[in-house]
Amino acid sequence: RCAACKYLRRRCPSDCIFSPYFPSNNPRRFACVHRIHGASNVAKMLQQLPAHLRAEAANSLYYEAQCRTQDPVYGCVGILSLLHQQIHSVESQLAKTRAEIA
């Protein structure tokens, strides 16, 4: 059984939507995604995608869920703000350096 089916205490069907992306050797990966997005939403989101994009989607859902677990208020939106600040800081250093040249 994959990590999702083990967690949900159900039989893992041969065409399980979770099994390729939530292997049984990583139960925390599914638990984390389930806590933030909910198993049924994750299943729906994966099903709506063509098969070759599902692994990437599962990875990004896991990343989002990890961020939300670490920062329950801002999740990965907090990281977006930090990166925006970093861009502004480097851009202003660049402008300053260019002004020095001029």
Place this chain on the structure above:
Amino acid sequence: RCAACKYLRRRCPSDCIFSPYFPSNNPRRFACVHRIHGASNVAKMLQQLPAHLRAEAANSLYYEAQCRTQDPVYGCVGILSLLHQQIHSVESQLAKTRAEIA
């Protein structure tokens, strides 16, 4: 009734966890968050936070849900990648400009 209780077709209790953050005049806001995170997960996440942080959490959950709706594969993790690229680009411009000075 708030947007969440209207969507879930239930009575809006006086201590509704959704009502301060999902007003009835913006039904799409709740629908979007519900589709990505699920109403019960959102309720749980808000309840686990002190009241003064819930508005920010609801906003960041909505932002994440909008990103995921627009980009079902990467969600706001796609924006993180773009910002990382942008930082690298500005940093290399800065390094180049500094090298010119030297």
